[in-house]
Amino acid sequence: xxxxxxxxxxxxxxxxxxxxxxxxxxxxxxxxxxxxxxxxxxxxxxxxxxxxxxxxxxxxxxxxxxxxxxxxxxxxxxxxxxxxxxxxxxxxxxxxxxxxxxxxxxxxxxxxxxxxxxxxxxxxxxxxxxxxxxxxxxxxxxxxxxxxxxxxxxx
Amino acid sequence: xxxxxxxxxxxxxxxxxxxxxxxxxxxxxxxxxxxxxxxxxxxxxxxxxxxxxxxxxxxxxxxxxxxxxxxxxxxxxxxxxxxxxxxxxxxxxxxxxxxxxxxxxxxxxxxxxxxxxxxxxxxxxxxxxxxxxxxxxxxxxxxxxxxxxxxxxxxxxxxxxxxxxxxxxxxxxxxxxxxxxxxxxxxxxxxxxxxxxxxxxxxxxxxxxxxxxxxxxxxxxxxxxxxxxxxxxxxxxxxxxxxxxxxxxxxxxxxxxxxxxxxxxxxxxxxxxxxxxxxxxxxxxxxxxxxxxxxxxxxxxxxxxxxxxxxxxxxxxxxxxxxxxxxxx
Ligand code: SF4
Ligand code: FES
Numbered sequence: 001x002x003x004x005x006x007x008x009x010x011x012x013x014x015x016x017x018x019x020x021x022x023x024x025x026x027x028x029x030x031x032x033x034x035x036x037x038x039x040x041x042x043x044x045x046x047x048x049x050x051x052x053x054x055x056x057x058x059x060x061x062x063x064x065x066x067x068x069x070x071x072x073x074x075x076x077x078x079x080x081x082x083x084x085x086x087x088x089x090x091x092x093x094x095x096x097x098x099x100x101x102x103x104x105x106x107x108x109x110x111x112x113x114x115x116x117x118x119x120x121x122x123x124x125x126x127x128x129x130x131x132x133x134x135x136x137x138x139x140x141x142x143x144x145x146x147x148x149x150x151x152x153x154x155x
Numbered sequence: 156x157x158x159x160x161x162x163x164x165x166x167x168x169x170x171x172x173x174x175x176x177x178x179x180x181x182x183x184x185x186x187x188x189x190x191x192x193x194x195x196x197x198x199x200x201x202x203x204x205x206x207x208x209x210x211x212x213x214x215x216x217x218x219x220x221x222x223x224x225x226x227x228x229x230x231x232x233x234x235x236x237x238x239x240x241x242x243x244x245x246x247x248x249x250x251x252x253x254x255x256x257x258x259x260x261x262x263x264x265x266x267x268x269x270x271x272x273x274x275x276x277x278x279x280x281x282x283x284x285x286x287x288x289x290x291x292x293x294x295x296x297x298x299x300x301x302x303x304x305x306x307x308x309x310x311x312x313x314x315x316x317x318x319x320x321x322x323x324x325x326x327x328x329x330x331x332x333x334x335x336x337x338x339x340x341x342x343x344x345x346x347x348x349x350x351x352x353x354x355x356x357x358x359x360x361x362x363x364x365x366x367x368x369x370x371x372x373x374x375x376x377x378x379x380x381x382x383x384x385x386x387x388x389x390x391x392x393x394x395x396x397x398x399x400x401x402x403x404x405x406x407x408x409x410x411x412x413x414x415x416x417x418x419x420x421x422x423x424x425x426x427x428x429x430x431x432x433x434x435x436x437x438x439x440x441x442x443x444x445x446x447x448x449x450x451x452x453x454x455x456x457x458x459x460x461x462x463x464x465x466x467x468x469x470x471x472x473x474x475x476x477x478x479x480x481x482x483x484x
Contacts, residue, residue, distance in 0.1 A: 052430035052437075053471070060471040073443065080443070087437035090448050091458065095433060098260070098459035100476025138472065139479050 027116030048081025166221030252468025259474035320418035353403030374454030429462035
């Protein structure tokens with residue numbers, strides 16, 4: 001890890017489902033478990049509600065990584081929607097990689113309402129992994145490209 | 156009374172939009188009858204300085220096709236914005252980047268390497284274009300390429316969007332009819348920012364193929380599959396972009412036996428075209444096991460190209476990171 005990445009605090013957007021993973025996060029909180037403060041959680045009703053647009057929007061708006069979490073396979077409160085999330089996750093990863101976003105910046109985590117400790121330790125682990133990848137620094141609207149770059153392309 | 160003025164311009168595009176306009180056949184005479192064509196490089200001789208000399212806002216209608224790839228494109232976009240009352244992003248390139256926008260996957264250096272130094276190019280001295288060159292007669296210049304292609308509305312304010320690669324001629328004819336009716340006081344213009352000359356639903360909605368519940372065990376390329384002529388192509392594992400694509404073409408490709416590739420751009424309400432397709436494709440894959448899902452996805456050989464063929468520059472991420480990073484070297 002370089003000096004730069006050591007001091008870098010990643011911004012991570014985390015999507016949780018209402019029934020399991022949000023409760024896991026809640027439990028971690030009420031039990032005063034310590035975990036890295038880098039994740040901004042957004043609660044959805046179910047991981048199946050996770051529109052891939054949310055993930056792309058998060059990256060485009062400056063997130064360094066995105067966490068998707070939901071109930072364990074078989075436990076989704078809407079029967080099988082977390083499998084849909086699983087398939088979307090796999091496909092998104094492929095597309096993001098082609099766009100130059102490392103697959104390690106997107107994580108899928110299953111956590112039951114009782115797994116506060118697992119949720120907390122997985123987040124801490126994820127933050128370290130993203131820290132090692134460094135900032136994503138996706139260009140923001142406005143910081144556009146009007147500066148020509150002919151140096152490297154002319155003979 | 157002098158006729159209202161009309162202009163059409165091509166920036167980074169292929170010229171197909173111009174052909175589509177000419178393809179409206181005798182309707183083109185209506186354009187001539189109702190408008191004074193003041194600037195249209197493909198059809199008439201006019202110089203940029205002629206446009207520069209026009210009064211601001213003096214052109215009633217400008218159809219602008221092509222994306223913004225270099226400083227000349229950008230200059231003319233600003234110029235025509237200033238001179239036009241109604242500026243239409245005409246065709247997929249101006250609306251969302253289209254095929255020229257696919258170059259946003261690659262850094263400029265790679266684009267130049269491919270264009271000037273690959274085996275199919277006879278260029279033994281590896282000569283590259285230079286933006287400025289001193290000749291005995293004086294300095295000559297060519298436009299400077301930008302790191303990424305931008306859509307028209309990423310550069311100037313746009314009044315209307317007319318999607319399609321190219322827009323269907325009957326849609327162009329209908330839009331021209333509408334503008335003429337507006338001129339005669341018989342109709343009103345749609346609200347600013349509207350998409351014109353297209354439908355409000357999806358290509359699937361206009362597609363006549365039979366649909367059942369979609370469950371996909373394998374994706375395959377269309378040339379390798381004996382497709383049932385009646386059945387939805389996506390159901391047969393052929394990656395068809397109909398579910399996310401705006402209607403307006405009468406589902407031409409699926410009717411002709413080919414999958415929709417998405418040239419009419421995102422359907423109404425779709426924020427990111429590729430993300431919508433990821434949602435749609437992932438939903439119909441018939442597997443709950445990670446390894447099997449991965450194996451099925453291997454059948455989509457180039458997912459980003461599949462989902463962003465027309466829309467990369469207009470998408471939320473706009474370009475691949477290596478392309479952005481070529482900004483400033
Ligand atoms: S997916 Fe393609 S073939 Fe199927 S209904 Fe939609 S447009 Fe038609
Ligand atoms: S309710 Fe938790 S993943 Fe569906």
